[in-house]
Amino acid sequence: MIVCRTLNSLKKIRKPVVLTIGFFDGVHLGHRKIISTAIRIARKTDGETWVLTFDNHPRGVVAPSRAPELLTDTEQKLHILQSLGVNGCIVLRFDRKLAMLEPDEFAEKLTSSIPTLDTIVVGENWRFGRNRKATASDMSRLVPPNVRMVTVKMLKWKGEPISSSRIRLVLKTGALREVERMLGRPWILRGVVVHGRGIGRKIGFPTGNLDVRGRALPAYGVYAVFVKIVSGGKSAQRTRVFPGVGNLGVRPTFNLRRRIKPLFEFYLFGRVKRLYGKKVEVIFVHKLRDERYFSEVQLLAEQIKHDCEQAMKILKTKRFTIFRKCI
Numbered sequence: 001m002i003v004c005r006t007l008n009s010l011k012k013i014r015k016p017v018v019l020t021i022g023f024f025d026g027v028h029l030g031h032r033k034i035i036s037t038a039i040r041i042a043r044k045t046d047g048e049t050w051v052l053t054f055d056n057h058p059r060g061v062v063a064p065s066r067a068p069e070l071l072t073d074t075e076q077k078l079h080i081l082q083s084l085g086v087n088g089c090i091v092l093r094f095d096r097k098l099a100m101l102e103p104d105e106f107a108e109k110l111t112s113s114i115p116t117l118d119t120i121v122v123g124e125n126w127r128f129g130r131n132r133k134a135t136a137s138d139m140s141r142l143v144p145p146n147v148r149m150v151t152v153k154m155l156k157w158k159g160e161p162i163s164s165s166r167i168r169l170v171l172k173t174g175a176l177r178e179v180e181r182m183l184g185r186p187w188i189l190r191g192v193v194v195h196g197r198g199i200g201r202k203i204g205f206p207t208g209n210l211d212v213r214g215r216a217l218p219a220y221g222v223y224a225v226f227v228k229i230v231s232g233g234k235s236a237q238r239t240r241v242f243p244g245v246g247n248l249g250v251r252p253t254f255n256l257r258r259r260i261k262p263l264f265e266f267y268l269f270g271r272v273k274r275l276y277g278k279k280v281e282v283i284f285v286h287k288l289r290d291e292r293y294f295s296e297v298q299l300l301a302e303q304i305k306h307d308c309e310q311a312m313k314i315l316k317t318k319r320f321t322i323f324r325k326c327i
Helices: 029-044 074-083 103-113 136-142 164-172 176-183 297-325
Strands: 002-004 017-021 048-054 088-092 117-123 148-152 188-194 208-211 221-231 238-249 263-268 279-289
Touching (some): 029 048, 029 148, 074 188, 103 117, 103 136, 136 148, 208 279, 221 263, 238 297, 279 297
Parallel strands (some): 002 088, 017 117, 048 088, 117 148
Antiparallel strands (some): 188 208, 188 279, 208 263, 221 238, 221 279, 238 263
16 A cells, blocks of 8 residues: 655556545544445546545644544554555645635645546545535535545444444443444554563563553453564564453552553563563453552452453453454
8 A cells, every 4th residue: 555645646646546535543334434435436447545534633733622532543544544455545744724724725635636536435424624614515516527526324333323432432431342343343552662660570470561642542440452562674574462461540559649641551471572662552352350459569469360360261262253353
């Protein structure tokens, strides 16, 4: 998949371009319905499917106080889009200049930058232009007659539309099964392993730590997880997968009187050498229990041992199913 940072990068494309536009946070099943529609149209016209998206949430620019925590970072989103069969992705930085474009200015920018633009595919709730005041119907009037507009109805689950905001709310409750049903895959937390305080090592369970700032998160607690560790250089990457147990929260046993930001730490079952600086993907499989305070460190160590035993039993039965669904 080709990744571009400007619309002008598409000026040299000779095949018909079928373009879909959106932030696509999570690339959930509703998003996939839109993207699969674009791919199907492109195949019929011997064209290419392109996605126009942003590497920062538009609300972070127009209404910073209401900017949501994200389900996927840009790298993860691109990885999923590539797996779906998209030919290319334009990743723009959403800024004040872009936010202030009038609908006709945005439409003109698209058509002038993509000479072979054939079809625009969007969801029925898609909005564009200054103050999000224009709809897909408006776009159909603003683009040349030879450019088609296709609107895809929202996909529903349990009678309600699937949306990124709905998934964030369900994720906060820790209902991983429901999140998986709307995403079409297990929820995954990506990041680079950072140094912690070394507490886990002192009690016999050395952990890796992830900075989770800016990410949508499930309820605080202890989870059975699979952790994919990606290593290797630019030319070749090797992925190793380990079962494990992870804790998301503020570690009240060691921070009872301190207000700290949430942290995710994980302990892996198996011999793993240095983790610091490694890129990992944590696949959340099952919530074992809530995070809680222990009056003695020894009691915590005993509970972690029990958590590990419970997680191992669960993960042994889930491995094939989980990886068949994961991207």
